Amino acid sequence: MGKKAPIHEWRQARKGAFRGIVRAGDPAPYGPVIMGALVPRADARLFSATPSPPPNMLKRLTTTLATKAGRDTVLTFLTEGLSMLGMVLVFRLAKDRGDTDFERYVIVRRTVAFAFPVILLGTMVGLTRFIAMTKDAGVQRRYLIGALTWVLPLGTLLCLACAIMPGPLSWICFGSYAEGPLMVPLALMTFGIALHGVAYGFLRGRGHILHANAIQFFALAIVPCMAFVFVHDLANVLWWTGGCWWLVAAASCAPALLETVGMGARRERAEIMRYGLPRVPGDIALGALLTLPVYVVVRTFGRELGAEYAFACTLLNLAAAAFSPVALLLLPAISARLSSGQFGNLGNSLKRMTLIVIVASIGLVAVFELLATPVLKIYLGPGGEDLVATSRLVFAAALPFAFFNGTRSILDAYYQTPRNGVNLVMALFILLAGSSLHLLVATPWYTMGIVLIAAVGWLGWATWRDLRHVRTEIARLVARDPGSMHVLMVIPEEENGEVFRESKEQARAFTELGAEVSMFHLESRTSPYRLWRSRTRLHRMLRAARPDVVHVHFGSVAALWAVLSSPLPVVVTFMGDDLDRSGVPGFIRSRLGGFFSQIAAFFAAGIVCTSEQVRDRLWWRTEEAKVLPLQGRDHAGLALAHLRVVAFHDATETGTA
Numbered sequence: 001m002g003k004k005a006p007i008h009e010w011r012q013a014r015k016g017a018f019r020g021i022v023r024a025g026d027p028a029p030y031g032p033v034i035m036g037a038l039v040p041r042a043d044a045r046l047f048s049a050t051p052s053p054p055p056n057m058l059k060r061l062t063t064t065l066a067t068k069a070g071r072d073t074v075l076t077f078l079t080e081g082l083s084m085l086g087m088v089l090v091f092r093l094a095k096d097r098g099d100t101d102f103e104r105y106v107i108v109r110r111t112v113a114f115a116f117p118v119i120l121l122g123t124m125v126g127l128t129r130f131i132a133m134t135k136d137a138g139v140q141r142r143y144l145i146g147a148l149t150w151v152l153p154l155g156t157l158l159c160l161a162c163a164i165m166p167g168p169l170s171w172i173c174f175g176s177y178a179e180g181p182l183m184v185p186l187a188l189m190t191f192g193i194a195l196h197g198v199a200y201g202f203l204r205g206r207g208h209i210l211h212a213n214a215i216q217f218f219a220l221a222i223v224p225c226m227a228f229v230f231v232h233d234l235a236n237v238l239w240w241t242g243g244c245w246w247l248v249a250a251a252s253c254a255p256a257l258l259e260t261v262g263m264g265a266r267r268e269r270a271e272i273m274r275y276g277l278p279r280v281p282g283d284i285a286l287g288a289l290l291t292l293p294v295y296v297v298v299r300t301f302g303r304e305l306g307a308e309y310a311f312a313c314t315l316l317n318l319a320a321a322a323f324s325p326v327a328l329l330l331l332p333a334i335s336a337r338l339s340s341g342q343f344g345n346l347g348n349s350l351k352r353m354t355l356i357v358i359v360a361s362i363g364l365v366a367v368f369e370l371l372a373t374p375v376l377k378i379y380l381g382p383g384g385e386d387l388v389a390t391s392r393l394v395f396a397a398a399l400p401f402a403f404f405n406g407t408r409s410i411l412d413a414y415y416q417t418p419r420n421g422v423n424l425v426m427a428l429f430i431l432l433a434g435s436s437l438h439l440l441v442a443t444p445w446y447t448m449g450i451v452l453i454a455a456v457g458w459l460g461w462a463t464w465r466d467l468r469h470v471r472t473e474i475a476r477l478v479a480r481d482p483g484s485m486h487v488l489m490v491i492p493e494e495e496n497g498e499v500f501r502e503s504k505e506q507a508r509a510f511t512e513l514g515a516e517v518s519m520f521h522l523e524s525r526t527s528p529y530r531l532w533r534s535r536t537r538l539h540r541m542l543r544a545a546r547p548d549v550v551h552v553h554f555g556s557v558a559a560l561w562a563v564l565s566s567p568l569p570v571v572v573t574f575m576g577d578d579l580d581r582s583g584v585p586g587f588i589r590s591r592l593g594g595f596f597s598q599i600a601a602f603f604a605a606g607i608v609c610t611s612e613q614v615r616d617r618l619w620w621r622t623e624e625a626k627v628l629p630l631q632g633r634d635h636a637g638l639a640l641a642h643l644r645v646v647a648f649h650d651a652t653e654t655g656t657a
Contacts, residue, residue: 094106115287118154122278127144288428411463473546607624
């Protein structure tokens with residue numbers, strides 16, 4: 001602590017340091033709810049393998065508006081633009097209330113953006129994805145129920161926690177206990193925006209684009225502004241905002257829910273959670289990147305500078321909102337092309353979209369850095385000049401952040417594993433390391449801005465690295481034989497071992513059936529160091545061999561290790577004592593190994609069991625698990641067909657046992 005200086009000292013120092021300086025940077029993450037949302041499959045035509053663009057802009061626009069998909073696209077861009085203007089206006093309204101309310105409000109909004117992914121638990125991404133992939137209205141409604149069975153209890157628990165412990169939670173967010181009365185309405189806002197995410201994703205997945213865009217604009221732009229116009233106390237502003245978000249979301253879902261009375265959704269709930277839960281760490285890390293710097297600065301320099309950081313990070317959100325429609329359109333379009341095997345000109349389309357995002361983000365950052373002072377003075381009034389230095393500093397992180405936000409859907413579409421989540425967690429580790437240094441050592445006011453730039457810069461680089469890999473993979477898929485299949489089989493023993501002899505015989509049968517098979521031997525399942533070394537070796541093999549799917553034989557540590565290590569879809573074959581641990585010596589070893597098997601089964605892309613008895617030992621997904629003994633060429637053919645389904649999303653699987 002002991003680092004807090006008089007406000008005027010560091011403010012004057014910042015003005016001198018930043019006067020006349022323009023920093024390069026770029027936009028940022030998505031707005032509070034629109035991340036990961038889907039649009040109808042019809043938008044896949046945006047990435048047609050044989051594009052024929054009109055010769056001029058007017059004709060291009062006319063052609064776009066002539067189709068429903070084109071009108072939906074234009075409407076989505078228009079809605080996001082208007083929503084962004086509404087979010088800009090609400091902060092001006094907060095500033096007009098005075099510095100105290102402005103500081104508290106921007107910290108509230110950053111906290112809501114940080115907390116709501118915990119309530120959603122990744123369900124919105126899974127909900128919209130699965131709804132867009134089925135035409136059965138009953139199944140779509142069951143997916144909605146599945147999402148709500150996770151979100152409603154968690155939102156209720158958050159409100160109860162804030163009601164029971166308002167003081168300690170206020171100290172965490174604001175650096176003092178005085179804002180305790182704001183905590184319950186803050187929790188309601190978090191709950192409401194999470195429900196809005198479910199409703200918005202459900203409507204988009206069903207193709208109700210007009211309705212989805214209407215509630216998006218109303219929730220993000222109209223409701224917060226109306227709260228400041230009609231309500232005077234800040235706590236009541238938060239109550240109004242959160243209550244309206246909750247009611248609008250409930251009203252949007254109510255018609256579908258009334259048709260599902262008595263309808264079970266156990267399988268759909270599990271599917272949504274299985275897809276979304278691995279993405280939660282990444283979602284939380286994304287919110288933390290723009291919120292933890294605020295909490296750290298509040299404790300080292302006080303709430304006033306913390307609020308300036310909160311506002312600057314909010315500007316990143318607003319800048320990223322300009323790229324949200326790109327993400328909204330890319331995910332379903334690319335998913336449809338990948339799942340149908342229509343790779344065609346997809347690589348070139350992705351390259352063009354990447355270039356557009358980069359050029360647009362550079363232009364946006366350059367404009368802000370040049371015009372920050374007049375823009376903020378016009379936007380926030382005379383007091384806006386005090387925010388220029390912090391805003392310019394933090395906005396330098398916008399270039400890599402905009403690149404990530406505009407192209408992240410490509411990675412979501414290609415990888416079944418949460419690749420973006422892994423990159424976000426690594427960026428968060430960089431932020432935490434820099435934050436710890438700032439808390440322990442007396443450093444200048446701009447330290448957290450530099451730390452944020454470093455963390456987000458790494459995120460942008462990691463996204464570019466993974467996009468390059470995706471483009472090379474698409475080029476490989478275009479060039480190869482459409483009927484080919486490459487399986488990487490993981491065997492948990494040394495290369496010359498005999499325990500998994502039948503698994504190796506199945507690998508030979510796969511080869512005889514025309515598949516290419518690479519073998520990976522996991523030589524140790526007990527040493528954390530050797531498991532980490534094996535993970536590095538696996539990644540080298542994946543880069544060299546370029547398989548389509550990973551097939552691990554045996555559960556327990558081997559299956560969980562494969563699920564956590566592989567960026568490709570993983571199919572687990574359970575053999576018996578990996579699920580039935582009654583014959584395994586040792587109390588801890590037997591139960592821990594069985595638990596690892598069940599967790600691996602939950603997150604695996606596919607499950608094969610060698611007998612009905614083995615399948616009955618599963619805690620979940622028993623209906624999806626295939627019963628296929630290892631012996632026999634016919635069983636090997638069925639197993640290979642199942643691997644193809646998992647690897648290529650092929651819905652033509654036949655002959656399941």
